[in-house]
Amino acid sequence: MNAPSTMKPFRHVGTRPVRPDGVDKVTGKALYSTDFKAPGMLWGAILRSPHPHARILSIDTKKAEALAGVKAVATGRDLPTLESLVMHVGEGASDIVDVSHNCLALDKVLYEGHAVAAVAAASPEIAREALGLITVEYEELAFVLGLEEALAEGAPVLHDTVFTKGVDPKPDRPSNAAMRVEMGGGDVEGALASAAATVTGRYTLEPVHQGYIEPHACVASWNGDGQAQIWTSSQGHFAVRALTASVLAIPQADIRVTPLEIGGGFGGKTTVYLEPVAMVLSKKSGRPVRLAMTREEVFRATGPAPGAVIDVRLGAAADGTLVAADVEFLYHSGAYTANDAGAGVSSAIGHYRIPNSRVVGIEVLCNRPAAKAYRAPGAPQVNFAVESAMDELAGKLGIDPLELRLKNAAIEGDPQTTGLPWGRIGYVECLEAAKAHPHWSAPLGPNQGRGIAGGYWGNYGGPSTVNVSVAEDGTVTVATGSPDIGGSRASMAIMAAEVLDIPYEQVRAVVADTASIGVSMVTGGSRTTFATGMATVQAAEEVKRLLCERAARMWGVISDQVEWRSGEVICLDGEKQGQAMSAAAIAGRSFHSGGPIAAVAALSAKGWLPGFGVHICDTEVDPETGHVKIVRYTAVQDVGIAIHPDYVEGQIQGGAAQGIGWALNEAYIYGKDGKLDNAGFLDYRMPVASDLPMIEAVIVEVPNPSHPYGVKGVGEVPIVPPLAAVANAIHAAAGVRLKDLPMAPDRVYAALHPEG
Amino acid sequence: MPSTAYHAPGTVEDAVALLAADPTARPLGGGTDLIVQMRAGRLSPGAVIDLKRIGGMSGVHRAGDAFAIGAATPCTALKADAALSAAWPGVVEAANLIGSVQVRNRATMAGNLCNASPAADSVPALVAAGAVCVIAGPSGQREVPVEAIPVSPGKTSLAPGEFVVEIRFPPKPAGGGDAYLRSTPRTEMDIAVVGAGVSIVLDGEGICTAARIALGAVGPTVVLVEDAAAALVGSKLDDDALAAMSQAVQAASNPIDDKRGTVSYRKAMAGVLARRAVLIAASRAGAKA
Amino acid sequence: MSKIRVSTTVNGDAAEFLCEPTSSLLDVLRDTMGLTGSKEGCGSGDCGACTVVLDGEMVCSCLVLAPEAEGRTIATIEGVAEGSVLHPVQQKFLEHAALQCGFCTPGFIVAAKALLDRNPDPTESEVRYWLAGNLCRCTGYDKIVRAVMAAAAELRQERTPA
Known part of the structure; x- marks a missing residue:
């Protein structure tokens, strides 16, 4: 593929056309999860555990079954017994046994809100009434929520089958330490001992929720012949198919999953909670069944991002050169192994050249909902600790915090934490752009302060399938298997239009169901514009080749004597030289010249490159109340090349806003009884419009040489630095270093008034 | 599972009869608390009695210098009334901090009061203003001060069959000014961690001749702090008087630790917000003095 | 439990429906009338995705009992465009890419239109506070606020006599 540096100027890439699905979404026509209804559909509901940890002694469903209008009741006994198998279909990996037990608990409930039974009934009211008629006998068990508490001697152990992964030799007894990951090298202690300046700190974060506005919901219809349909909103309908088929032990091709529009996911819709249960209820009732969560269920039973306890030590020479980093963290895994620790370890310190380093991550099981991917999963927590420590180090050394970062920033060829060299990364370019931005040198008002932080995410490639087909009138359809969560139909149409050099409006992009396109990995990990985009380009190139071949055939010349130019085939042969044939003319006669014109690209995209970002934040701190106002915010990010800059900026702004929420107010709050105390949008305080200023997104373009249009990926990075x-901005404004999130007014006040 | 009936009576008498007939029945004003509690399964009344079809139940009524607000008047309608906003800006602002615009287009001060949350935003402002409730019930109508309505979180002093029909304000005193401030983590869509309502009167010399200071979310009900008022009366609201007032406010605060705030933070904020609210009220009093 | 018959006007058309006494207006709009443009994000009035205009005032339809709608006028997202012609707020949302997943978008558009119907020249701060009852998790609000300001500017121009 062409290196972007040699590419001609783009016609479409970098433009900002209206997204193809836009009108449906501004008029209310777009169909999301609970907008879809199947004929004869039943309404389902799920009974959830009131206890954070308990053994299920018995479940009596007879009264519920006897209620008029109830058509099916299901418990964990209705799901097949499975062999342990780790599946890599979502973001991260999950053992299918855990997925099954999370859908419906079998012997134990592991968190308040854990599903224990489900009903399907003729109306939502009857379904809810039936839940009240199910009797579950529990034996309550001691529970544990905290990270260090869960690892302490004598803590209740959630699973007697979990022996810490990544520890050699295998531990002799099970524990709540699900996995341990370590990376690094060199002489950390020696380097720290001889460093001119060191900083040490312990940082803590509570679990936070992805906070998508659309609750999980699906409709399933499973026929007696074994074939089934599922309509659902997810980040990956192929993942839904694979996980549902595996949980139910049925062939994947027997399930056709149709993706509905998705109302936000941020990593949280990369697994199944409802689909296998709706399938069982449908099989039992012989009717399609809708299962939909309430907002409260979303908070209690779906994946938060892990909270953390992080210890950091950094050491630097007097000139600011980093000499050592020691990072050790505990992440909540919740009820099941979540596999975020590895990403946390590799996202901790790799943006700096540090000759001596040790990064250790441990995932800890506890009686909370199973942690799930949330935008750059595993990265923001550890970045908060490392980038706070960098700020502290800059203060100690008397070096400007941006300069300290520039001095140590990793560049192409430097080793990552894994030891592998970085490719063409753009951290330095982002720092330079931040330094040059007027925000960095703008004056501040009273009680205001400015903070800066850098961060990164590895991005991803992976499997995608795209079908590009040409209609008889020459217009083009791009069908992908990647759910469009934030404008990807527009970027796919742009890339296909770019390849074919035709107007954007002549290309329409759709998301096809699992029976209509080949396997595609979830939309997540900032992979879609890169990987599905690569498949789109490849398929569009093949379509272009086919159009040339057909034109040549119609002219009776060999393929070498035609050329694609401005959306047409031009004949280069002597006699017909200069004649042009449009896509419409070729496709219109395609039935007689070799058949319809279409091409599928099914690939596993390689060559992805990480994204780096640098955020500048101004806060104003009320010294009397501890209230923090975000006064100005600028987010600089290297995205490779921005295909549709509006949606690139949108990702950056949205990620920054989520990060600000995480920083200031968002947190899971538990009572002493082990139950979640803020399972709603009123007390789980995500930022509202009046909490935020404009968020200026500054796009830096350091193209990815492995992608035909230079794409790196966008979505994850912007939640890392905020x-x-x-x-750091609060420290600059008020002189206090907060190491515990969220930095809510009472916490800031307490830091400002240590006397109480 | 008993079902809930819906009634929309046209007269106060019919509403009283419906409420008296079923002790679990609940009056429905804006519904922004009642319906949420019903949905969450925390409340399943035998009937909801929609008050909005009763004549005179919605709107701001003015008799001379005194205002009366119908129980079903949404908070945003208060803001739209220029005379009320000029006379009792603190009350109007307090009512317009509740929830969001969508919520305030439905929510009423009477509902905010009868929901009996210690954190209700409009209540400290109403208490500071010296507002009274007109209550209708099986034995006719009675008037009680606003602060006598809530008795504990979620509980009111209303007898079966009773409901608030109107909130009345005393005539605005010459040289009077009021204000309400609250502390919340977010700028909107939040519940007060602490709220402070203040109403003061200044004479021509700028000396405080009367004051009422009421706090929200620092006790099981709204707290009217007489010591705090006493610290201001006779002063020119100098630093010493304000410090004494803040101290009295903190001494009267007896909050709890919960998901919305800690004891120490609530006590500290009560003092800060009360002082800031006094200064705003003073500027309003001064502006009209 | 007997159902209640309710007569209303929805998006300018007379509409009758039967509902349970405690059904929400949102449930009736979505499940009975098939107007699924209004979304349920929370069911407790905290997200604004179900925003409709009831007798001229925007409300969360999840916090309105369906029988309360008797004799009242309801405007939903489905009635914002005039046929195929988008309202300036809708058009500016598209042009400014003020949506990502689009789930909160109907609520934002109904709320933004309600603002501009009464205040054709809002400040950024007024827009932000007016829209504080509408949660968006994708955009960080930046492009939404810009779209509303741009729609206001366009509406002011349209309203200015030539």
């Missing part, structure tokens, strides 16, 4: 950017 936590520390806000904390």
